[in-house]
Amino acid sequence: MEYDKHAYEPFAVTVDLAVLTLRAGALHVLLVERGQEPYAGSWALPGGFVQPDESAETAARRELAEETALSDVSGLHLEQLRTYSEPDRDPRMRVVSVAFAALLPDAPEVHGGSDAAQARWVPYDEAGPLAFDHDRILADAHERVGAKLEYTCLATAFCPPEFTLGELQQVYEAVWGTALDRPNFRRKVLATPGFVEPVPGASRLTGGRGKPAALYRAGAATALHPPLLRPTPEGHSA
Amino acid sequence: MEYDKHAYEPFAVTVDLAVLTLRAGALHVLLVERGQEPYAGSWALPGGFVQPDESAETAARRELAEETALSDVSGLHLEQLRTYSEPDRDPRMRVVSVAFAALLPDAPEVHGGSDAAQARWVPYDEAGPLAFDHDRILADAHERVGAKLEYTCLATAFCPPEFTLGELQQVYEAVWGTALDRPNFRRKVLATPGFVEPVPGASRLTGGRGKPAALYRAGAATALHPPLLRPTPEGHSA
DNA sequence: CCTCTTTATAGTCGTACTGACCATTAAGGA
DNA sequence: TCCTTAATGGTCAGTACGACTATAAAGAGG
Known part of the structure; x- marks a missing residue:
């Protein structure tokens, strides 16, 4: 990084959260309704500005606590997805947003967190057109979580402290959108x-x-060796 | 994102690049020597500020072209790793850095790109303590690339347009740091x-x-189904 | 020219893993 | 009591993979 040769422009830095959970066996995402322009009345992912003394991770966890009104947000799985920095992604100003996926075991009802906007759990498939580039962020979150289910123990992050194998299987089925054979899943x-x-x-x-x-x-493991591959979506090498 | 409730602080946004290539069968990374404080004389990853009209990806590709002095940088694989935003990661100011990994097939000699600082290819294992949090960024790049070799066709990004299977195998062996059985690799x-x-x-x-x-x-494929798993580092489920 | 070395390529064999099943157990409801 | 439901236990064949052996095609050295 060279600070002396180039001028630099200050950016606003925000975090956007794709908060995912399972409700009635279906993947849901936490959305907030926007109160003002642009995209007034549209639904969007929760998020907010990174404060001067915060890292993006700290800001994400703070926003998560504010939006879900959960007392203990420290144990939840929070995963940085990527940073969205297209110059025109916000019509008002230059905003660089660090996106996170958050995984919740149970689904506490939420109605308007810290901000005036109302918040709501929406089935993933019905999360219609969202404000800004949040459709893409949400899709990226879904893809990342689906991929990590294959080779990590991430699925337990969707489950309460004690769970049945059927509930664990529901996590895979809801995220992947496919049915799995119960005895085989159990064996694996x-x-x-x-x-x-x-x-x-x-x-x-x-x-x-x-x-x-x-x-x-x-359990104590974090990685799955060998991985638990999702059923081949198309024709594959197998 | 709520713009009306919170004040926001402007941040400087930079990109940092872990430019990786294979030289003589060993993984190398492109480093630049810092000319001024802090970390004057230390080696660091190349990078620079994101300009007002650029996305982070555009800035990363521009910096890559400047540092490597390559004419055609458009076909190279560029992968966003994550964003590093610890408040104290730069002692001078609040800098949020979007890190990328870039994969190069051949290894053109580089000696001082656009900036005055000299640039050099350094074997990955000898990339000593770097400035800022660049050790961590480089380690994250290595881990990400190693993981993506397992389940994507990313390895060809290290190879020239035409290559032998032995060269492709060298990519895996250099990144993973393990020897592979040649007939089995070929079959797979x-x-x-x-x-x-x-x-x-x-x-x-x-x-x-x-x-x-x-x-x-x-080839045309991007994903590997089933994946090409690296040899189990420790005791695993297999 | 022949042989040794080196590297690519071809094939074998046994084990582990997986997908597709079928069977049994333990609960509630009619 | 019988049926339904869901969890659990097991079989069996196909596939993939690791370890290994064998052959082919080049250069080097005598």
């Missing part, structure tokens, strides 16, 4: 050391009918 | 449709001795 997860560990003697009725499912906790 | 690459396509009737003497190797071009 249990064969990966450190992915999940059983909660001794605990079980949960899955919703009334059926055999109660055993409960598991997230 | 050729079994992946669209990874490489043969150049009919062409062959190249690998350096004098030995049977001449067939030449290949990069």
Whole structure:
């Protein structure tokens, strides 16, 4: 970085958050309604300015706490996606935005966080045209999370502290949009050391009918070797 | 993004580039020597300010062209890594830096690009302590590229337009730091449709001795299904 | 010219992993 | 009591992969 040769222009730096969770087995994203122009009345990803003493990660976590009204936001998975810096992405001014994906286990109801705008959980497929370039950010978040499910233990970030293998499978199915074979999924997860560990003697009725499912906790592992590949979308080498 | 509720502070936005290439079978990175404080005399990643009319990607490609003095920089693979925004990462001012990894096929000699500072190719392992947080950026670039070799066709970005399978294997071995079995690597690459396509009737003497190797071009595929996993570094589920 | 060395290429074999199934168990509802 | 539902346990064949051996085609040295 050379500071003496070039002039530099100050930019506004913001964070945008794709806050994802599972509600009723479907992937949902947290959206806020914009109150003023541009894009007044449109829905957008929550976000805000990075303060002078903050890193982008700190700002993202602060915004996440404000928007979701969650008391403990420290344990949540927050992942930096990429930075969007097209000169015309905001019609008013030069804004560079660092985008994050946040993964939530449960889905607390949210109605208007710190800001006046109302906030709402929206099914991922129904997250219509969003303000600014937020459609692209949301799509990038979806793609990144879907890819990381393949080779990391990220799926447990969508689950409560104790969960059944069926709930874990629902995470994969909701994010990937495909059905998975239950016995095969089970075999794969249990064969990966450190992915999940059983909660001794605990079980949960899955919703009334059926055999109660055993409960598991997230294990110590973070990577999946070998990975859990999603079903081939098209014709592949296999 | 709420513009009316919070004050915002202007930041300087820069790009930092981890320019990687293969020289004599070893991974090298392009470094520039800093001329002034802070870190005067230290080596650093090339980079510079994002101009008012540029995106970070445009700025990165411009800086890449300036630093490498390459005429055609448009076809090179440029990948955004992440954004580094710790408040104290630059002692002088608040600088937010968008980091990129750039992959070069051949290794043109570079000696001082646009700026007065001299530039040099340095073996990755000998890229000593760098200025600012550039050690971390370089390590992140290495990790990202190593990971993407597993499940994308990125390796061809290190190769000239026509290359042998031995050269392609050298890319994997240099980035991963491990030796690979040559027949198995060959089988895997050729079994992946669209990874490489043969150049009919062409062959190249690998350096004098030995049977001449067939030449290949990069194919149309971008993803590897199933992936080409690196040898398990520790004990894994396999 | 023959042989050794070097490197590319071809093939083999056993194991691990995966996808597609089928079977059993344990709960609630009719 | 029987049916439905969902979890759990298992089989079986195809595929992929690691380790390994064999052959082919070049240059080097005697």
